[in-house]
Amino acid sequence: MVLCHQAVSSVLRGIEPLLLLEQLGSTFFYASLQMVVKDRSVNASYPNASLSSEESQQKFISDFYMIYYLILQVAPILPAVLLAKTGDRRWRKAPVVVPLFGYLQCSLVLLLVVLLRLPLEVMFGAGTLFGLFGGFCTFWSGVMTVTSLGSTAADRSKVLMRMELLYGMVGVAGNLVSGHLFLLCSSSLGRGTVAxxxxxxxxxxxxxxxxxxxxxxxxxxxxxxxCQALSNAPSEGTTEAPLEINKVNVALLIAAAMLYVSGHDGAVDMLPTFTMKDPLNWNATQLGYGNAASSVINITSFLGVVVFRRCVGEIVLILISMVSFASGIFFMSFVKATYMFYIARSLNMFALISMPTIRSLLSQQVPASSCGITLTSLQVSLKVAGLAYVPAFTKIYQKTLSWFPGFIFTLAATLTVLGMIPISIVGCRSPQKNLNEKIRRKKENQHHKP
Structure with a gap:
């Protein structure tokens, strides 16, 4: 009985219940936001532009998301750094707790938009406030920091992918329900109230x-x-806590992450807009199923880590992931029917291995005392990249809408392939780095012997 109580207490005090609740809440919020934006786009018109009704709706939706995502990229930059330093020096839970206040107010503001028929632009203010609370970049880097500090370097990539697995499983369940939950309402309250x-x-x-x-x-x-366990672990990266920051590897890993995320997030952010137009023209339920299919990638990516890490190192894992995403998103360029969408996403089955593994490698390039600020610096760098790829993908999509709406997915595949270059350089540098690290540690141990 005592052991059972201790097990339950250990689970409740872990990060997993928090991820479960946050993913359910954010899934219902973003599914509702997507459908509210689509509903409001029906009345969109641009008198000074020669656009068809569908093109006007697509422009309205893509312009809204461009501004909203830009706000989410810019607003958290300074708060993220401050919260990361607070987490490293005083309260480790600060980067996890504070952004949740922003999440809560976003859900409440969108609820008021639906109930009171407020202008959709009110969500720009909610997004700004969410960013000032740290945003998702602070929340996720806080989760990754807590998880990294609670794991050994040998198991870190697997543990981080386990968090991605949980996030994906909950996302699948939440997205399957979200479309039906969005439609569950009375005519007087408005669609999305219950969700x-x-x-x-x-x-x-x-x-x-x-x-x-x-x-x-x-x-x-x-x-x-x-250290003994680490010596037997197959890895191409640093396997022992470094004495100082490996600046070159850190820079290369951040550059690779910025290229990959620019392609990945730039394309994925445009998927809801792409699926709301002909020939797909999805409704709330279909949109939920499509989001669920995207969440399944978290599960397949975790399984990929479990299988592949037995015979390959972290560098090769990242390259496999990037090839998986590049091939699938390139196929998405030519999607004309719903079944083709699911084929394209199935090719992305290992796409989410990249970022947790990059974070794992990155955390192994710095002392433990700098782990939080380093992972947050990565997230801030990705936000800075978002200032370029969010408007670029939006405007390119609008310009190519009439002749090749899938062009942005081809662009995303190209950026992903470019991201493979710095990762390959890190792979070439790692064996020499490991050798130098072992030699230096050996000399220091001999120096400290009496």
Whole structure:
């Protein structure tokens, strides 16, 4: 009985319940936001432009998301750095807890937009406030930092992918339900009311868990037992906690991440807009199923890590992931029917291995005391990249809408292939780096011997 109680207590104090609640809440929120934007786009018109009704709707939707995503890229930059420093020096849970307040107010504001028929532009203010609370970049880097500190370097990529697996499984369930939940309402209240109420409740429970129950554990990365285990782990990256920051590898990994995320997020952000037009023209339920298919990639990516890491290192894992995404998103350029969409997404089955593995490698290039600020610096760099790829993908999509709407997906595949170059350079540098690190540690141990 005591062991059962301890097991339950350990689970409740872990990061997993928090991720479950946050993913459910954010899934219902974003599904509702997508459909509310589509509903409002019906009345969109551009008198000074010779656009058809469908082109006007597509321009309205893509312009809204461009501004909204740009706000989400810019607003969190300074708060993310401040919260990361707070997490490293004082309160480790700060980067996890504070952004949840932003999530909660976003759900409540969108609920008011639906209930009171407020202008959709109100969400720009909600997005700004969400960013000032740190945004998703701070929340996710906080989660990754807590997870990284609670794992050994040898198991870190697997543990981080386990978080992606949980996030994906919950996302699949939430997205399958979200479309039906969005339509569950009375005519007087407006579509999406129930989904947004549930979203706010999930985020509130998540916030309570983060403040009252979440426990941060730190594993000593320099223990002799751990170093012995690490010596047997197949990896192309640094396998022991470094004495100083490997600046070249850090720069290369961040550059690779920026190229990959520019292609990945730039394309994925445009998918809802792309699927809302002919010939797909999805409704709320179909949109939920499409989002669920995207969440399945979290699961297949985790399985890929479990299988591939037995015979290849982290560098090769990242390259496999990038090839998976590039091939699938290139196929998306030519999608004309719903079944083709699912084929394209199936090719992306390992696409989400890249970023957790890059974070794992990145955390191995710095001392543990700099882990939080380094991972947050990565997230901030990705936000800066978003200032370029968000408007670029939006405007390119609008310009190519009439002759090749899938061109943006071809562009995304190209950026992903370019991201493979710095990763390959890190792979070439790592064996020499490991050798130099072992030699230096050996000399220091001999120096400290009496």
């Amino acid at each position: 947004l109420i549930v979203s706010a409740l999930m985020i509130l429970l998540c916030l309570i868990h983060a403040v009252g129950l979440l426990q941060v554990k730190v594993i000593n990365q320099d223990s002799n037992d751990e």
